[in-house]
Amino acid sequence: MHDLIIFILIISALLVVASLLQPLAERLRLPHSVLLAAVGVAIAAASVTLLQVRGVPMLREAAEAVSGLSFNSSTYILVFLPALLFQAALTIDVRRMMEDAAPILLLAVVAVFVATAVIGLALWPLAGVPLVVCLLLGSIVATTDPAAVVAIFRDIGAPARLVRLVEGESLLNDAAAIAIFYVLLEIITSGDEPDLLMGAWDLAMDLGGGTLLGIVGARLGVAMIPLLRGRRTAEVTLTLALPYLVFVSGDHFLGVSGVVAVAVAGLVFGAGSRSRLSPSGWAYLDAVWEQVAFLAGSLVFILAALMVPKLLGTVSLHDGLLLLVLVAAALVARALVLFLLLPPLTLLKLSAKISNSYKLVLTWGGLRGAVTLALALSVTEARGIGGEDQRIVTVLATGFVLFTLFINGTTLRPVIKLLGLNRLSPLNQAIRNQVLALSLADVRDSVQQTATEYEFPPTVARAVQKPYDARIQEVTSAGSLEEQISDRDRIVLGLIALANRERQLVLEHHGLQTVSGDIIEGLLRNAGEIYDGARTAGRIGYNRAARKILRLPRAFRFAYALHRWAGIERPLARQVAKRFDKFLVRRLVLEELIRFNSRNLKPLLGVRVAELLGEVLSGRLDASTKALDALGLQYPEYAEALSQRFLRKLALRREMVHFESLFEDGLIGQELFEDLRRGVDARQKEAERRPKLDLKLDKVALIAQVPLFNTLAPDELKRLARVLRSRLALPDQTFIRTGDRGTAMYFISSGAVEVVLPDRRIRLGRGDFFGEMALIDGGPRRADVVALTYCTLLELRSGDFEKFLKANPDISGRIDEVAQERGVKRVA
Structure with missing residues (x-):
């Protein structure tokens, strides 16, 4: 119990430190993660020093408590990594990321193999350990930490496309690196001869299986959202469970990459859930996950930094030389991918061109963090690896993490500034000036209006307006947007x-x-x-x-x-x-x-x-x-019913918004509000019911509405209905053309058509008819008729009509009388 209390106390204290470091990082213009790592290392170093000091029991106890924090590699990977990966993937615009899919995959997968090989081969002649151990170290430091990379690039305000490339790479990079790491670790610990074919197969299964698991898990999660009926706390709880479910299922039960599964699940869930969650629900979900990522990211950096003294152990001058070789090899490997392998993708039109400035920043910005330290820690926990091999791997991996954070991380902002990537493009600069001019003018006018309304002296208003006039003059002097942009x-x-x-x-x-x-x-x-x-x-x-x-x-x-x-x-x-x-x-x-x-x-x-x-x-x-x-x-009746349903649902939503406003203003109590909400929910369920679609038409009723046949008795109409033929018209099909000889009239059983006259257009729908003059005079058509949708037409051909009249001579006389009344002579 006492150990648990001490543990909670230390974690709480570290969270306080993390919260205080955020405003300090902004003031110092340093990445938050760099300060977290620095403080973690400082705390660890201080605790080691205090353990050697006698006479201050309280400080010694505190140092023992900090040094006694025991986390294995699985804790970091299982507890922190799923949350950090899922949050990073959740906020990515997948559609925009797909624009750079080719370079992202190159950086996330191919670059890992290149880095592993280049680093391993560079260290092998100098490190005094087997090649496979050097390759293992290469796979460990090939992991770019998602929390470190994404946070730093966002903090320094890097260009949007550069951030997108880094986000995509950092999400998928770990999966390939961790998969290679475990293949190499298995070779070392088992003592078997390396089997490249089996290793490649295991890697493919890891990546492919993880991808499939992530898609399935995310789809199931998205499908469950409607069942939660807009309850925001339930929606957030579902998303908190999802990354851990897919990670554990993949890593521990299905034998596929849990890292890939979580990353893919975050991407798919983020893309699919925005249309299922209400905007306020998505905003709430995003805010909660931002907080989760801050907590997890802060703790993982500090706790990982606390391990640094333990991982470094005894460091020699030779280790420093090897670290310099490692840093150089990592930079060379990254440059090879960016400057040699990336241009062919542009030539093949698989990727938009990436400027050399972007490539330089991507080369320098490959930061490492907690994932690399966790993998290094797992090497110390593995059986079958020699003591010197373990020491070389952990010392160099830890030193490399510290180098990337404290050297690359602190100089990344100046590098971006030096390369001019922090400056707006001419287009954005022109837009900025135009937006500023319009906005400042509105603010200046509102100042005058407010001053008049509150009866401030004119001198006060002019004093406040004067700086705005100067700023408007400054931005408009650069020229208008129309002058600068075509x-x-x-x-x-x-x-x-x-x-x-x-x-x-x-x-x-x-x-x-x-x-x-x-x-x-x-x-x-x-x-x-x-x-x-x-x-x-x-x-x-x-x-x-x-x-x-x-x-x-x-x-x-x-x-x-x-x-x-x-x-x-x-x-x-x-x-x-x-x-x-x-x-x-x-x-x-x-x-x-x-x-x-x-x-x-x-x-x-x-x-x-x-x-x-x-x-x-x-x-x-x-x-x-x-x-x-x-x-x-x-479908006229159905369309009217759907319109009513739409308006009813809109009215119910506004009714609920009104009740929520009354509740927030304190005008109604919780009990009354819940009663009103239940009433709206009940009516909402009723409004969700889809009206019935009645597609059945009475052929006799259709014929009876034609003036030409209004003298026929019901039994005569039934006999005429029997000669109607069904015809299908496709969307945009012109099935009657001006000037063609009329050979039939049509009834619209379902669908809609447009009658195109020289001076106007007439739209006809279900139950309407057209072309009846073809039965009387057989003259040329006077308009085009175009199907607007799939149409089922009932066709009454003139030949069938004439046969019907010959079989019913009494009806023929009446039809002739109606035709004469309309001033048309029927042609038999």
Whole structure:
């Protein structure tokens, strides 16, 4: 019990130290992780020194407690690594990372093999230990610590693409390095001859199996989110369990890489859960995981640093020489990958060009940390490795970690500054000036308005406004955005801004909980494709990606065929509802984007560019409205029911927001709020029910509404209905053309068509009819008719109609009378 109390006390004290070091790191402009490591080493050194001092019992007891902290390598890897990896992966934009997939995989996998080989071969002639031990050391120091690397690059404000490359590499790098480490460790401890083929097979199984496990685990986690019904604490608890479940399952039960499984699970869960969690739920989840990462990262650095005196042991001058060789070999190995292996990827168009400045920073920024120390510690715990072999590995690995943290880590910011990577590009500088000018002008005007409202003296207002006038003059003197950037670049910039804003608006609609998560996921995916299209191909790429969502998906076509040939309605009803909700949200988003363009982008990018952007948005809005109208015409009653359902869910969400506001303001108590919430939840469940889709049409009722047949009796209509033939029209198919001879009239059983006249367009839907004059005069068609969706048409051909009239001569006379009343002579 006493040991547990001491343990909790020490951990708590270390957390206090970690929290105090964060503002100090900002003040000193040093990475937080570097200070943590420095303090950890200092505490360990102080405890070792105090153990030798007599006469101060309290200090000696404290030193004994710190020195007595006992952690093995498994503790670091099992307790801290899953949380740190998962949090780093969770916050990564997978879509953006995939843009640099080739260089990331090169740095994360190929570079590990190169580093292991180069370091091992460089140390072998000098270290006095077997080659396999040198290779083992190479695999240990090939691990770039995710916590150290990502935190430092973010802290120093590195460019976004550079951070993305480092994030991707640090996530996947450990998996390959740890897999190689265990293969080499097994060779050393077993005493068997190395089997390269078996080693390669084990490595492939580790990586492939871990990837598959991570995907499956994350998919299961995402699938469980709807079951939690928006309870944020439950959602966070699920994510806290997920990395440890996949890590332990992979490492200890399935024999695959738990590190890879956790990294992949974080990426997949982060990509799939944003459309399942509400925006506030995601923000809460992100905040909790940021705190978890801070706690785990702080503790792992300090605790790992406390091991340094133990791992260094006795250090000789020869060890210092070997460390210099190790550092040089590691830098050479990294430079070989970046400067020799990376350019071919650019030539093969597998990667965008990476500048030499980026390559230099990536070479110098390969920081090591707790993972490397944990693997070195595991060597001391392994049986079958000689004492001198263990000493060489642990001393050099520990020295290398200290070198990368205290030398590379502290000089990384000056290196980035020296290479000019901290400066904005001319494009971003011009945007910055324009944004500043507009923002400062707004602030200056608001100062004047506030001063007038509160009746401050004019001299006070002028004194506050004067610095703003000077800053506005400074930024506008550099020239306007229109002068510095071409129209084409401003259009691309505007399209990218619209794509980013579209993503935000989709997430806002997700927060209103009016549509399902899979619809939001599809809209977010399309917004990402639009963003990529704008970046790579400008306006053409933007429009091409925007049109993708208009296509009928395979699931819809399959559901339509299932209904048409098997009479099964439920899948089609589901697909129609999803498509209706998708285009309804898309239309609302586009209307807001048009306002955003006028309100925000027009002052920033200029009138001409804003007008072009407006045309692009108007075209998208017209296409979405057309698709929505087509559904309304195809299934009018169902579309109306879906509209009511959408509005009802929106009203319920706003009702709940109102109750939450009353509760937060203290106007209603907890008991009343819970009662109101239960009522809203009950009505929400009712609103979630999808209305019934009725696709059955009465052929007799269809025929009866045609004026040409309104004199026929019910039994006569039934006889006429028997001669109708079914015909399928595909989307965008023009099945009637102007000038063609009319040979049939049509009834729309399902679907929607557009009648294209010279002066206007008319849309017809389920239950409507057209082309009846072909039965009377057989003259040329006066309009094109285009199918807007899949259409099932009932065709009444003129030949069949004439046979029907010959078999029913009494009906023929009445039809002739109706034709004469309309001023048309029927041609038999």
